[in-house]
Amino acid sequence: MGKADGITQRQLTVLIFVSLLSPMIRILPTSAVVFAGRAAWLAPLPAFLLGRLLLAVMDAFGKNVPEGAGLADMAQTALGGGLGRAFNVLTALWLTFYAGFVCRSAAERLLATVYPNGSPAVFIVVMLLVAAAVGAGSTKALSRTAEVLMPILVGVLAAVLLSALPDVSAERLLPVTLQDGKRVLYGSLPVFNVLTVFVYFLYLGGRVRKKPGARPRRFPWLAGLTAVALGVTFFTLGTIGEHLAVSMENAFFIVIRNIKVFGVVERVEAVVVAVWVVTDFIFVAALLMIVAEIWRTVTGAKKCAAFVAPTGVLAGVAAFFIAQGVFDFQKWSDVLIPAINLTFALVLIPLMCAVGKLRKKY
């Protein structure tokens, strides 16, 4: 990876923020309401603290890593050549599968909301083709795209949420008591699960141009995502209440569908669909890029681009065969994917970093 493809810390931060918007909006508020009931709108706050803790841990592990090295390099240094490669291959396979899952969830979401007569295959193929085309390009281009789109995405989300304000009722958000504390903590787990995905972006750490003495600035994306999670949960719950929210697959979208601005503008869900499509596309492209970076490190190749297309094909296969119907898919979405994700992001990768530290490899 040449210097020309280097990105700044800020660009990586923006890339993480835009990418993680996709799963954050997809799972909320339903997954948090399942655990926390009407107190679910508070669930992003403990998730923020847990995310901050994980950030601090990962920053501590990466403190003395030389410039140009990402997590894949760290794994091979920390665990040694053979084991490190095996670890990287395992991670690459998981992230390929995860990219397929993200494609399929994007397709299912579009089918459930605006294209009931479509087929998931169309969305998966188009999404992967576009993402692979971008993923094979430079990290800089993808990060710049995310930078350009971010204010638009945030602006659209803020405008849409504020438009929903007249329908929000305190009666559907209260009461929240101290007894709800435990439920709020449980409710924060799905939010935290999404936040942990940032760990995978550290595989692109080798492409970040580090300024001497500059500290990683990852706090803004974490705070931003927490604010989005808070907004989505608060407005959805305040509008349709916990019972209706928990029974719906895309409760946030249903709320958006009801928005009327001064009785003049209505049916604004198209802009939310645009947000979904853009964030899904950025996320999948970033995942393909991460996987290609891992394969590059494992094989010792000079360029990543050659690995993107095969990864895209494998992700497509995973997307097609992950589940036959929406119910099978829901099982993956609710249980298996979060469990595997937490195993990698919260256990295996930090453990690998810890081993490197203990062996004083960096």
Place this chain on the structure above:
Amino acid sequence: MKKAILLTLALALALTGCSKGLTIFSNYRRIENIELVRAFTADAREDGVLVSIYGTAGEENDARMVEKSGPSLGTAMGELLMMPLGREAILSHTENMLIGEDMARSRLNECLDYVERYSETRLDIGLLIVRGSSARDLLKGLSGSDPSAADVIAGLANHLDRVGEGTVFTCREVAVSLLENGVALVQCVRGVEEEKLFDARGDLNIEPAGFAVVTEDGQTLEFLTGEETLGSLLLLSRLRSKNLDLTVEDAVFTVSLEELKTAYEPVFDGDGALTKMKVRIAAGAKLVSLRGVADVTEKACREAVERALSERLKAAAQAAVARSQALGLDFLDLHGVTARKHPGKLAALGRDWSEIFPALPVEVEVEGALRRTFDIMDSPEIAEKEEMTPWEKLTESLKDN
């Protein structure tokens, strides 16, 4: 390579459905081939459901009604939307759904489920129950060409809020209330053959007919009287405006409610038992017209009007509470009020709300205030009789206050 990337990116255009030739979806529709359904009706039949819509058809845009029955709302609507008017009917901008009494009694959940599930419909569709006739007959009776039946129904929804004879709860509000309280209020309407307020050409007009009380299990369908409906609006803080005629001595004061504030206070005793629910309603009103002899510049006169106003509203609120308790259905959401004010104490009661609620004493206090009489302070009769100077009137007024 760049050309290949551009070509690949161009594939994304197919996602938009903007081109008939290239698009990969069946969502593409030409504007002249669609019919926006603003209102539809559903009635229960022995063999299923009858749904009806009213729209324009053919090259001359003739207004006509089409209907379809099927074993379920989904099947009937599915067929109706595809075949009826020579164009595809879509529900993306539907404003109101009218259902017959039988439908409300036996298939209300099916209606709500359809609205929640169908990808085109919004949850904020107004839900109305038709009393005294089938919803289909009402739609047919309303169907003059100018204004359209949908305009008449939408006009009624606005009219209700302005005259304080009810309010149209949306499917979202009804569904949330059913899920959270097990009971919900739904606005009722009926068709009348006279007094055409909205519809000059149809056979029928539409008028409000109070609230219906429906339960989650679909087993209950009760109707509230006008007084109980007014009380419910007051207690749910949904009354926007209402003109009331108040008789004080020989004069009739017509006042318009303009500011309403309802506050609840659950009262617990030292043992933690819920002893009563205090409800305080502050009602501000303005004088709209006055018939008879009365001097509103006199404090005693204004106080008498305020007392009459308070008593009138108190009676309505008490009627709503009494009906709610008699039915054992907390459609005024007193449980929610208690849970929000004292969640800990409510949880500690250790008894089911359905046991507590029917016998819970509810104390209603109403404080009516006449806030504005506009430029005319006296009734015409008084003004003619009295010939006080402005200074004398002012000092008299100051003495009163």
